[in-house]
Amino acid sequence: EVQLVESGGGLVKPGGSLRLSCAASGFTFSSYSMNWVRQAPGKGLEWVSSISSSSSYIYYADSVKGRFTISRDNAKNSLYLQMNSLRAEDTAVYYCARVGVFLGIDYWGQGTLVTVSS
Amino acid sequence: DIVMTQTPLSLSVTPGQPASISCKSSQSLLHSDGKTYLYWYLQKPGQPPQLLIYEVSNRFSGVPDRFSGSGSGTDFTLKISRVEAEDVGVYYCMQSIQLPWTFGQGTKVEIK
Numbered sequence: 548e549v550q551l552v553e554s555g556g557g558l559v560k561p562g563g564s565l566r567l568s569c570a571a572s573g574f575t576f577s578s579y580s581m582n583w584v585r586q587a588p589g590k591g592l593e594w595v596s597s598i599s600s601s602s603s604y605i606y607y608a609d610s611v612k613g614r615f616t617i618s619r620d621n622a623k624n625s626l627y628l629q630m631n632s633l634r635a636e637d638t639a640v641y642y643c644a645r646v647g648v649f650l651g652i653d654y655w656g657q658g659t660l661v662t663v664s665s
Numbered sequence: 666d667i668v669m670t671q672t673p674l675s676l677s678v679t680p681g682q683p684a685s686i687s688c689k690s691s692q693s694l695l696h697s698d699g700k701t702y703l704y705w706y707l708q709k710p711g712q713p714p715q716l717l718i719y720e721v722s723n724r725f726s727g728v729p730d731r732f733s734g735s736g737s738g739t740d741f742t743l744k745i746s747r748v749e750a751e752d753v754g755v756y757y758c759m760q761s762i763q764l765p766w767t768f769g770q771g772t773k774v775e776i777k
Contacts, residue, residue: 582766592706592714592757594766608765642713649720651704651761655713 549573551643556659563633569626569643569656569657577601577621580646584648585639586658589622593639596628597646611637633663667692667760671769678748678775681753686772688758695738695762702762705734705743709754717756718743723772750776 555567567583583595596600596617597606605617616629626643647653668691694703701721706714707777716725718734721741731746745752753776758769 591737591771592708592759592768594768597764597766606764647716647719649723651702651716651719651759652706652714652718653716653725655715658713 549645551645551654551656553641553643553656553659556641556661558657558662558664559633560665561634562661564629564631565633565640565661566629567630567643567659569660571624571626571643571645574645576619576624580604580645581619582644583617583626584642584644584652584653584655585637585661586642587636587639590639596643598626630661631657635663637661638663666765667694667763669734669758669767669769671756671758671772673684673772674770675773675775677775677777678738678745680750681747684745684748684752684774686743686756686758686774688736688743688769690739690741690760692763693738694741694760697725701737702760703736703741704732704759704761706757706759707754708757709751714757745774748774748776752776761769 550572552570559611580599582597598617614632622624642658644652645654672687685722694701703721705718708714722734733744755771
């Protein structure tokens with residue numbers, strides 16, 4: 548069974564930093580691209596970042612480019628999102644999501660809440 | 666960016682009745698490889714999204730056959746043949762032909 552478990556969310560002040568982690572299990576993590584997708588409270592879904600299986604290709608939404616860094620450790624079956632210079636508008640539940648063989652997201656984690664507030 | 670527009674934004678359905686959600690993209694989602702990168706997700710209350718349909722019309726593993734997807738190019742539809750109580754939630758379409766991947770605004774489905 549595919550499992551994605553996020554951690555690292557919490558309350559942070561504007562301008563602060565946070566590192567999210569996603570522990571993957573139930574599949575060969577090193578064979579799949581992974582994404583981060585976020586959802587602001589009461590709002591829709593927003594793609595944040597994507598990383599290929601070997602980290603060769605990395606992409607970001609314009610809204611986070613230059614502030615967020617996606618990475619992975621295939622030996623640890625883990626995905627990360629380093630978030631710097633956080634803003635109030637970054638407040639959201641952040642989902643770790645697997646990219647399936649058909650190039651869409653097939654599995655999602657339960658999400659971790661990031662709140663940026665003074 | 667490709668804009669995904671869903672209609673309606675909310676739907677109230679009697680159990681056992683059909684429901685239909687439209688999703689239109691601002692650009693064609695047909696790739697040169699012949700595939701169309703359009704997906705449907707359901708986010709039940711308090712849960713993460715779950716995949717229902719991939720590449721327009723393919724049901725994901727475990728998805729009941731009352732869910733079906735159709736369409737081509739820029740116009741797509743998700744149909745539920747007979748709505749059940751467990752189908753409540755917000756439905757999203759998503760495109761992955763071009764970065765950034767984008768989602769529709771969501772359609773909230775409620776039971777009458």
